[in-house]
Amino acid sequence: MSDLSAATGVTDRPRGTARTSALQRFLDEQRPETPFLVMDLAQVRQRYQQLSTALPDARICFAVKANPTPDVVGELVAQGASFDVASPGEIDLCLARGAAPESISYGNTIKKRRDIARAHEQGVRLFATDSAADLANIAEAAPGSRVFCRVLVDNAGSRTPFGRKFGCTPEQAAQLLRRAAELGLDPCGVSFHIGSQQLDPQAWEHGIDAARRVFEDCAAHDVRLRMVNLGGGLPAGYTETAPPLADYLDAIEKSLESNFAERPELLIEPGRFLVGDAGVLRSEVVLVTDSCDGERSWVYLDIGRYNGLAETEGEAITYRLRTSRDGDETGPVVLAGPTCDGDDVIYQHARYELPRTLRGGDTVDLLSAGAYTASYSSVGFNGFTPLPTYCVDGDRRA
Numbered sequence: 001m002s003d004l005s006a007a008t009g010v011t012d013r014p015r016g017t018a019r020t021s022a023l024q025r026f027l028d029e030q031r032p033e034t035p036f037l038v039m040d041l042a043q044v045r046q047r048y049q050q051l052s053t054a055l056p057d058a059r060i061c062f063a064v065k066a067n068p069t070p071d072v073v074g075e076l077v078a079q080g081a082s083f084d085v086a087s088p089g090e091i092d093l094c095l096a097r098g099a100a101p102e103s104i105s106y107g108n109t110i111k112k113r114r115d116i117a118r119a120h121e122q123g124v125r126l127f128a129t130d131s132a133a134d135l136a137n138i139a140e141a142a143p144g145s146r147v148f149c150r151v152l153v154d155n156a157g158s159r160t161p162f163g164r165k166f167g168c169t170p171e172q173a174a175q176l177l178r179r180a181a182e183l184g185l186d187p188c189g190v191s192f193h194i195g196s197q198q199l200d201p202q203a204w205e206h207g208i209d210a211a212r213r214v215f216e217d218c219a220a221h222d223v224r225l226r227m228v229n230l231g232g233g234l235p236a237g238y239t240e241t242a243p244p245l246a247d248y249l250d251a252i253e254k255s256l257e258s259n260f261a262e263r264p265e266l267l268i269e270p271g272r273f274l275v276g277d278a279g280v281l282r283s284e285v286v287l288v289t290d291s292c293d294g295e296r297s298w299v300y301l302d303i304g305r306y307n308g309l310a311e312t313e314g315e316a317i318t319y320r321l322r323t324s325r326d327g328d329e330t331g332p333v334v335l336a337g338p339t340c341d342g343d344d345v346i347y348q349h350a351r352y353e354l355p356r357t358l359r360g361g362d363t364v365d366l367l368s369a370g371a372y373t374a375s376y377s378s379v380g381f382n383g384f385t386p387l388p389t390y391c392v393d394g395d396r397r398a
């Protein structure tokens, strides 16, 4: 991987605007115990509005797993968002923050029958599926509900691909949706996930093309599908530059036009795009040591693989860093977490450079860390507490 010295000392320290200074003020003045995540609700709101303006006919379902902070969910309820949930806990959270049951899509294809029944009792009527066993459970526990089928698609271009855990072939999807109709369900459409932090805007073509094939197969058997769920995958800003949102939406529009004579109903499930850039994770340096080979210093932070940085596994996500000693001369480092676990190394292949003056007690901020950090932190591996989240609102005066 290329030298990431440019990733350190990133000067997107919020300047000027009321919005960004609220986050910076929090960091400068509140100083809670590190590590912690702080979210700017104004930025979440702005991202939601940007996407809903650009894709006005799509229902935007926030993927709650990306950041289940109650105030983040509440902010998106206020904006009129819908929600993609994976468990009873996420349903309870959305309902508690004022979401209507009709705004909830149970998007996890792996679920217990009793959890489906509970969701149905709570008013949820939209379910994802990708297997006969799950479909039978939905038919029994949530009779009459709408179901969409997830197809497995090529995740090339994604920094965190899904592998083969979810989705079926278009042929299997068409069979399942026809079966759904026989079971008294309402087979409404097709979903896919093109892989998270997808850096290729053309990637959606794989899913949209597969969806068209399922639509055609079902139509040939008199089952009329109407909805395409574009899933997640829209990026946040890490060390590599992602294309602008417009490039993604242009590619999606072109693909929809070339595959569908009549525009389908659209649903989209952004997680990272809505919350990633709105968060700063503040950590503290525990120790700086010389390596055995004398080549690179090791910088140990109080944040690591188990208390928020799960997505650094395989160095898939490379966060931009900012330190309290930016401006000083830099040198190459290995970054590691605080636990007694040999895997708790954050970056050793990515060539990060940090100030040579860095020492215990200094702060290191991970930028654009609002997605899949706090929600991935363990309940307390090795006695390190889960990552707390605070919220500020840059559009509101303190």
Ligand SMILES: Cc1ncc(COP(=O)(O)O)c(C=O)c1O
Pocket (backbone or CB within 6 Å): 063, 065, 066, 084, 107, 108, 193, 195, 196, 197, 231, 232, 233, 234, 269, 270, 271, 272, 273, 371
């Ligand atoms: C079904 C589903 N939809 C949407 C998302 C959100 O994806 P992203 O954060 O890439 O937008 C996920 C993430 O895992 C998911 O599993």
